[in-house]
Amino acid sequence: MNDYPSIAAVDLGSNSFHLVVAREVDGSLQILHKEKQRVYLADGLDDKNHLSQAAIERALAILKQFAATLQDFPLENVKVAATYTLRRAKNIHSFLTQASDVFPYPIEVISGQEEARLIYQGVAHYIHHDNNRLVIDIGGGSTELIIGKHFKHRLLSSRNMGCVSYTKQFFADGQINAKRFAKAQIRAEQELEVIFANYINTGWQSVVGTSGTIKSILAMINANDAEQELITLERLHELKTQFIAAKQIQSLHIEGLTPERQESICGGLAILIALFTLFDIDAMQYSDFSLREGLLHEMQQKLAHKDIRTNTIHNLSDRNTIDKEHANRVSSTAEWLFEHVKIPWQLSHPDFLNLLNWAAQLHEIGLGINSSGLHKHSAYIVANSQLPGFTQQQQTLLSCMIRFYRKKIRLDQFPTLHTVQHHQILQLIVILRLAVLLNQKRTPDQGVSLTVTAKQNSMFLKFNDTWLKEHTLLLADLQQEQKYLKKVGFLLDFH
Secondary structure, eight states, X not given: OTTSOEEEEEEEOSSEEEEEEEEEETTEEEEEEEEEEEOOGGGGXXXXXXXXXXXXXXXXHHHHHHHHHTTTOOGGGEEEEEOHHHHHOTTHHHHHHHHHTTOOSOOEEOOHHHHHXXXXXXXXXTOOOSSOEEEEEEOSSOEEEEEEETTEEEEEEEESOOHHHHXXXXXXXXXXXXXXXXXXXXXXXXXXXXHHHHHHHHOOSEEEEESHHHHHHHHHHHHHSTTOOXXXXXXXXXXXXXXXXXXXXGGOOOTTOOHHHHTTHHHHHHHHHHHHHHTTOOEEEEOSOOHHHHHHHHHHHHHTTOOHHHHHHHHHHHHTTOOHHHHHHHHHHHHHHHHHHTTTTTOOOTTHHHHHHHHHHHTTGGGGTOSTTHHHHHHHHHHHSOOTTOOHHHHHHHXXXXXXXXXXXXXXGSOOOSSSOHHHHHHHHHHHHHHHHTTTTOOSOOOOOEEEEXXXXXXXXXXXXXXXXXXXXXXXXXXXXXXXXXXXXXXXXXO
């Protein structure tokens, strides 16, 4: 398999872990290999959102298998996305630390919005519609709903309701009756109320369902009515009647329902009925393509130097009328500084330079709110905006860099990230702060001529001749910056 120029996507879901290997052939993706392993991760999440060690051990065993399959795959050719259960887990850092011992590829914990976007991309690359479509994915812990047309989404939403979590909540002891189904459906409708108006106003002409839950429901419908291509509310109610007649989850012996889906199907069916009822859905077709295919196509674009994150930054910049000329100058200076310090500071992470450029592009995004406290406003906007293509960690780190690009630095407010250490965050912030300072006049050519040397926790700037004496404002700002950095244990020297 490794003789092919292959790419791989790994989906760490609440119910199952999936691995898909593909290669590009004449612009299209050809699937070479698939693996699916049940992990029941959501079952290990307690009421306080701590993931049990038993669930972690199950996950580690599967990751070890995946690592063997992916042996010798380059890091840039493997994309790993963790969804609902791992983004909810408060002990995620412990899980990621243990995972890194058996699985060499970085695990990206993605937001619900990002999960929804990737699901839509997976569907859009394989199913064509000329009009708006509603795509629904019912997972173990969350349900994603997307409205889009062709390859562009219009609305994204991830709701905290899934087949595993709802089965645990409403069918915990294995008993099935009409009253429990009614409670589960009402709770699902309440969860959907907040997005209802926007979705109805936007509208759609077709509905596509994806994920194992909907696939299982279609399989049961097909067992009752051979090879139905569509799911309808009438068929869903017939299934619910069969479920209630069984009285017990252990007694659900329906053709098309696999044993591994049996334990969580009640919650999934209740959610789907609620969706059909609330959104007045007539019929739903099924797609076997979803998050994993979305990851593959995203990686294909990235390897072709079409990183969606760059477009995201440009779009956010355009919407907030940023001074792009100044932002580009800051970005160029940050890149120049980075090239001088990356070796002594061991800044080898492939995204560090990208993060610096993106932070430079967005550091003044908060000007539309107020110039006072600009860094705080900018950081808030970045932290709370939808950023397609960004993982939660990348968005958190980007916001932190912008939050401390000026004024005091608060080390206690640095996020705890698995793949980036606190001293590396500080180093990136130092580069960004100096890039902003060196462009304080906001002119195309400030005539700064200097050399840079660096050690682990220090930087030395040497300006030519009497340049600093002639630029007293920059000298004063550098002296103030020296004091700010000294308080966080960083030495900045210059002459």
